[in-house]
Amino acid sequence: MNESEILTLLQKYQNGTLSNEEKDKLDAWYLYKVSNSKLQLSEQQLNDSYEYLKSQLSLEKETKVISLWQRVAVAASIAVVLGTGIFYFTKTEKQVNPVVQKVQDIAPGGNRGILTLSNGKQIILSDVSKEGAIAKEGDDEEVTVKLSANGVVTYIINSEANKTKGDVASFNTLSTPLGGQYNIILGDGTKVFLNAVSSIKYPTQFNGDKRIVELEGEAYFEVSKNKSKPFIVKCGNQMVEVLGTHFNIHNYNDEKFVKTTLLEGSVAVSHGNERVVLKPGQQSNVSGTLGKIQVKEVDTDLAVAWKNGRFKFDNADLKTVMKQLERWYGIKVEYRGNVSDVRFNGGTFMNKNLSEVLKVLELSNIKFKVEGKTIIVYP
Template identity: 40%
Template sequence: MLEKEFQVSRLIALYFRGALSAAQEHELNLWLAASKSNRAYFDSLSSEQQLSLELKTYENIKNTTKDEVWNMTLSKLEAGKEWSTKKTPGQVNVLKLRWQKRILVAASILLILGIAITFYERRAETSQNDISQNDVTAGSNKAYITLADGKTITLNGNKSGVIISGSNLNYNDGSAVAAPTSGEAKPFEAQFLTITIPLGGQYQIKLGDGTLVYLNAGSSLKYPLSFSGANRNVVLRGEAYFEVAKDKTHPFVVKTKGQEVQVLGTHFNVNSYDDEPVIKTTLLEGVVKVVSQAHKDVILNPGEQSAVYPAGRINVKTVDTASAVAWKNGDFVFNGDDLKSVMKQLARWYNVEVSYEGNIGNIGFVSTISRSRKLSEVLNALEMTKGVHFKIEGRRILVMP
């Protein structure tokens, strides 16, 4: 990440020592001509006071000029060398000459490091300003319900969930959800309802059988007011975490675009976004049966995750279940997630688009970040861990090398 900064710093250090070659001088001049800020910063280093301030930040140098910085470095290194009193004057002089060369190298490194760190921190500060200039707040409680006749009800964003009670729909604090026509609470006659969570939202719903469902951004769940028949069927798009009420005689079935999950009573997470290459089901408690559209099936035990591919193939592996449901608990948890996977999660939660610029290699992120933080704060945290940079332009994240 710092290779370029160190190369420029080396050229500046050689300039101060009067040791630039013709090729190095040309390279430094190209850097100076590339930006007014480069020239301004270089000119500021010509001031003894400014250079002293730059180096003082990292070496606690106070009230020193450039010459004093060099002399201080020399004296510190010489003080750390034990000169033997048994050596002859000639031997001592040879030792001094050798150590003076090493001291000069160390002093050069000190100057290079001081300038390089300053460059890097100024670059990081500029990047942070670019990121935070057009900041985006975190997602919040947002959802709407679509009735069988197509009418919609926008749910209260100050509430975190709804509960089905008989033919009534209430918020989790007990207050009634208003019907779309009169604005007054009344029984809902539609057999099937659909709760939709827009991008930048999340919501909970407690179904008629007592099953609790947490829905992530960009998701929807189609469900009946009351379950009837042999199975308790719901249809999911996107991502949801289920805490299924136990009923051994009526299996709970979650249908998605490419699979079914069949359970009797358990806790599990399903990620079935349309823009993801596989459908992932992660089991936390109990036992579930995952059936692909190719009629292949597997039984999951707690701690296992299935991945259903478009052709119907199913893979199973042991995973960190806490990571799979971190979104429900208010966190982003990345355990080696690649850049595009991370950006998809941010795009859904912050309701933004993502575009890429330049050649960005394969990058894996390992981090835990609160979903309550502003977008700029999340991006700054990611920048600190990997060689990638971000810029917010309206409701778009620009990803750069």
């Protein structure tokens, strides 16, 4: 993009008319400039530049919470005003050393999964897995398991063979490792997007009066409508019942809450003797230590950002952010000092190397030291 295009995007951002596509372009441009520049913006230098630019582009007052997009706007605006890339505007313009040292980079995750069949056989799935039939299930092989051209596990029911079957079904499990995601279409047509370090257990065909699956980790569901056969997700200490809808469940063992976020339709969340029905835009929080289900209005884009290939944060604390990086990059994070008061707004793409993501987080003055697959965090 040339300077005129960048300035146009920045002005749209200031006016609140920046589209998601334009936002992605500006984000990508900024991260590219940061990753290819020898100069970095410290907090003080950013503030100095910010004061100067308020008179140039009428920027609003900066909030206390770290906002990636405010910093993108400021830093990118400096590049436009000076015409020299990512620099800061001061009287002396001295160079600043980057906090993240140049080390062997860590690549992002991708399509990786393990399909466990009813007989215990495991099939390793990846970007390079060959499409076509990969297994047969059932005594009469009435279910064919296929891998589509775009890397999605699908189940094809042989209706003729299925006529003689009773209510007994075979069960499969799809799981993802660190740095893995995978998608599946169940026998009823329900689409499931499985996030990293997650697993879903399900029948190869739904024979009874209910469609029941079990989830650990995180998944986004687009449930095929069937009013006579409710779809039920068992996870942790809660149960989610739907007829046909779109929702996300976040159920990691190392986090306090099981979060169910509804995007479309309605779902009933049960925990102990309590049951609540969510409306679109609502999220329930369930914990073994809570006496009741908590329900709140949320930005659903945050809950499903991972499915759309993005990290996205809204006043997120540092440890929550780093847990996402641990799962996606297969790293271990250690903390040296108190970082509990550090929070983030904004986000970036998940297809970037780890160093590029850390550069974004560095804008909060958090320091990172990379030692192999271990990231040490300093306040």
